[in-house]
Amino acid sequence: MTERSLSALLLAGLLVLGADASAGDMTPDADGFTRPLELLRFNPQLNQREFERATLVALVNNDPWEGWNRRVYHFNQRFDEWVYLPAVDVYRTVTPRFVRSGVSHFFANLGEIPSLANHLLQLQGHDALHTTARLLFNTVLGVGGLWDPASRMGLPRRSEDFGQTLGYWGVEEGPYMVLPLLGPSNLRDTGGLAFDFAIGAALDPAAEAGATQQATPYYGVMALDRRYINPFRYGELNSPFEYEKVRYVYTEARRLQIAE
Amino acid sequence: MPLIVRLLVLLAGLGLAAAATAAREIGADEYGYPLANPFEATIAGTPEPLRPALPDDEDIDQADYSLRLRPHRELPDNFWAVKTLKYRLARQKGPAPLVFIISGTGAHYTNSKTEDLKRLFYGAGYHVVQLSSPCSQDFMAAASRDATPGISDRDAVDLYRAMRKIRKQQRDLPVTDYSLVGYSLGGLNAAFVSHLDEREGAFRFRRVLMINPPVNVYSAVTNLDRLVQTEVKGITNSQTFYDLILAKLTRYFEEHGSAQIDMALLYDFQRSQQRLSNEEMAMLIGAVFRFTAADMAFTSDLINQRGAIVPPTYPMDEGTSLTPFFKRALLCDFDCYIREQLLPFWRKRERGGSIVQLVDQISLYALRDYLAGSSKIAVFHNRDDLILGPGDLGFLRQTLGERLTLFPRGGHCGNMEYRVNTQAMLEFLRD
Numbered sequence: 001m002t003e004r005s006l007s008a009l010l011l012a013g014l015l016v017l018g019a020d021a022s023a024g025d026m027t028p029d030a031d032g033f034t035r036p037l038e039l040l041r042f043n044p045q046l047n048q049r050e051f052e053r054a055t056l057v058a059l060v061n062n063d064p065w066e067g068w069n070r071r072v073y074h075f076n077q078r079f080d081e082w083v084y085l086p087a088v089d090v091y092r093t094v095t096p097r098f099v100r101s102g103v104s105h106f107f108a109n110l111g112e113i114p115s116l117a118n119h120l121l122q123l124q125g126h127d128a129l130h131t132t133a134r135l136l137f138n139t140v141l142g143v144g145g146l147w148d149p150a151s152r153m154g155l156p157r158r159s160e161d162f163g164q165t166l167g168y169w170g171v172e173e174g175p176y177m178v179l180p181l182l183g184p185s186n187l188r189d190t191g192g193l194a195f196d197f198a199i200g201a202a203l204d205p206a207a208e209a210g211a212t213q214q215a216t217p218y219y220g221v222m223a224l225d226r227r228y229i230n231p232f233r234y235g236e237l238n239s240p241f242e243y244e245k246v247r248y249v250y251t252e253a254r255r256l257q258i259a260e
Numbered sequence: 261m262p263l264i265v266r267l268l269v270l271l272a273g274l275g276l277a278a279a280a281t282a283a284r285e286i287g288a289d290e291y292g293y294p295l296a297n298p299f300e301a302t303i304a305g306t307p308e309p310l311r312p313a314l315p316d317d318e319d320i321d322q323a324d325y326s327l328r329l330r331p332h333r334e335l336p337d338n339f340w341a342v343k344t345l346k347y348r349l350a351r352q353k354g355p356a357p358l359v360f361i362i363s364g365t366g367a368h369y370t371n372s373k374t375e376d377l378k379r380l381f382y383g384a385g386y387h388v389v390q391l392s393s394p395c396s397q398d399f400m401a402a403a404s405r406d407a408t409p410g411i412s413d414r415d416a417v418d419l420y421r422a423m424r425k426i427r428k429q430q431r432d433l434p435v436t437d438y439s440l441v442g443y444s445l446g447g448l449n450a451a452f453v454s455h456l457d458e459r460e461g462a463f464r465f466r467r468v469l470m471i472n473p474p475v476n477v478y479s480a481v482t483n484l485d486r487l488v489q490t491e492v493k494g495i496t497n498s499q500t501f502y503d504l505i506l507a508k509l510t511r512y513f514e515e516h517g518s519a520q521i522d523m524a525l526l527y528d529f530q531r532s533q534q535r536l537s538n539e540e541m542a543m544l545i546g547a548v549f550r551f552t553a554a555d556m557a558f559t560s561d562l563i564n565q566r567g568a569i570v571p572p573t574y575p576m577d578e579g580t581s582l583t584p585f586f587k588r589a590l591l592c593d594f595d596c597y598i599r600e601q602l603l604p605f606w607r608k609r610e611r612g613g614s615i616v617q618l619v620d621q622i623s624l625y626a627l628r629d630y631l632a633g634s635s636k637i638a639v640f641h642n643r644d645d646l647i648l649g650p651g652d653l654g655f656l657r658q659t660l661g662e663r664l665t666l667f668p669r670g671g672h673c674g675n676m677e678y679r680v681n682t683q684a685m686l687e688f689l690r691d
Binding site: 032034046057 | 285340502643654
């Protein structure tokens with residue numbers, strides 16, 4: 001904690017140094033107004049259509065099942081509003097914070113197993129070792145993954161899923177899909193999801209320990225945790241074009257993750 | 261000779277009077293806000309360690325509520341989510357003063373700036389109600405009579421009505437008095453709502469705070485429209501502006517090996533090789549506002565069935581693609597919205613009038629006497645705010661005098677979360 005605030009302070013200090021160097025010439029006028037727009041070089045005709053062009057290009061998409069996808073999107077939004085979020089609210093009220101963070105770490109720790117498999121499949125030896133170390137530290141020191149001591153030891157989570165692995169090996173994204181309850185995806189990532197789920201189920205230490213015998217509470221808590229840690233809320237973009245924006249962000253974010 | 265002496269005395273007196281009502285100016289060296297670049301400040305806001313300690317979401321007793329304000333309005337099925345107006349209320353345990361927050365241009369009531377203000381006021385012991393901007397999709401669809409935002413006094417009537425309904429819905433809440441805070445366009449909205457309240461008297465606001473409001477609405481939106489006209493290097497036929505930004509991000513991630521997107525990343529990014537130029541940042545800010553303009557133009561057109569973007573009888577259900585309309589709407593900037601929808605609508609109501617008259621009527625000029633005479637109103641502004649034009653600060657200085665606090669930096673709303681600003685906000689609300 002102190003380490004974090006220290007590095008934050010350092011960062012702020014660097015900012016003070018860096019920011020002064022990057023300030024342009026801003027002499028205030030008689031009112032004290034610095035006329036910030038005069039710092040900019042404008043297209044002299046003011047007839048540039050780059051925003052329009054770039055956005056129209058960005059709207060080119062592979063979404064042949066759009067009608068169906070939109071209906072699922074609306075279904076998900078209703079489910080979220082009427083069932084999922086109210087359930088998360090109850091979960092939030094009945095459990096203390098440390099229990100919830102323990103639950104999040106527990107499921108995240110289990111998620112390291114498919115992640116490890118995917119690092120290996122992408123020949124990322126270093127990341128695989130990193131993830132193995134995390135898995136071991138968190139399982140042993142974090143008592144079955146209830147805490148995340150590895151992050152404090154300077155080993156942040158590097159998750160990788162099978163969709164990314166497929167992307168790494170050059171598999172095309174395929175059409176955009178909105179999955180019931182799970183949200184935005186595409187054909188490739190949906191396949192990846194199934195694979196990760198299968199690996200997770202086959203190599204699940206929680207199953208070995210018999211936790212999954214109680215399937216309803218186990219997967220119920222898992223579902224609650226998934227929503228609890230996800231900050232996305234329908235409607236917050238407050239745009240009639242939310243569907244388009246989510247589709248674009250999902251697609252680009254996945255490409256970034258795969259390029260990384 | 262005596263005439264000259266008398267004139268000198270008069271001038272000295274005037275000088276003294278002017279000095280007594282001068283704006284509160286914060287000097288650049290004592291201020292300490294680190295981002296001297298107005299574009300960077302606008303995008304990145306305030307670095308985490310320079311913000312005040314605020315209550316965590318988990319420690320706030322809050323919930324979202326909804327109001328049915330326009331039960332007879334017909335909207336297509338795919339707009340079911342905005343048939344009611346939602347708002348968020350954070351309640352204290354016992355009796356407390358209440359602050360209404362009006363969000364900025366097109367922003368939702370859960371916008372991060374509105375949320376941060378809520379945390380600040382809640383932490384200081386206020387009940388807080390968060391409202392969406394009258395220019396936002398949900399407010400236009402669910403609360404606005406005309407769904408043609410921009411006519412400030414009519415927007416104020418819609419806001420006021422919603423606020424009264426909220427009070428009615430929350431009648432168990434023990435409120436000692438009311439204050440009103442708005443940022444960006446919400447600041448201008450707050451002034452018009454307060455003006456209306458002087459006549460209606462439902463709330464008798466104790467304090468009204470306007471943070472970075474536009475003075476002349478038209479010059480503000482013209483500035484925003486211009487931001488996407490900057491010359492950005494590296495845009496070619498095969499590489500669009502977004503490709504350029506994403507390529508920079510990708511290279512940055514390749515160098516740093518982590519794709520955690522958060523605020524710290526933004527600062528780090530601007531110190532890296534891939535840092536964005538002023539023109540690129542301006543273009544990004546401009547693009548965000550163009551999306552707001554597109555949302556407004558589309559929603560207003562759809563609800564009023566004007567046919568500027570959507571054919572009035574176009575059949576729509578939950579599966580209908582809106583992408584073709586998005587493509588049309590994003591060709592429409594604020595100026596286009598004003599000329600194609602707002603001005604004709606206003607002209608019809610007023611039986612004629614020029615754009616100059618419209619601008620006078622919807623800008624702060626319309627409230628000059630009220631702002632000058634009402635001691636409960638204050639304005640916080642920045643010397644380098646992108647939405648201001650020459651002369652705007654002069655207007656605020658003359659009109660508000662010492663009730664104008666002028667910060668040397670911060671761009672547009674970038675310093676709202678900075679400790680010095682939040683402290684000044686709390687002091688103003690408390691005194």
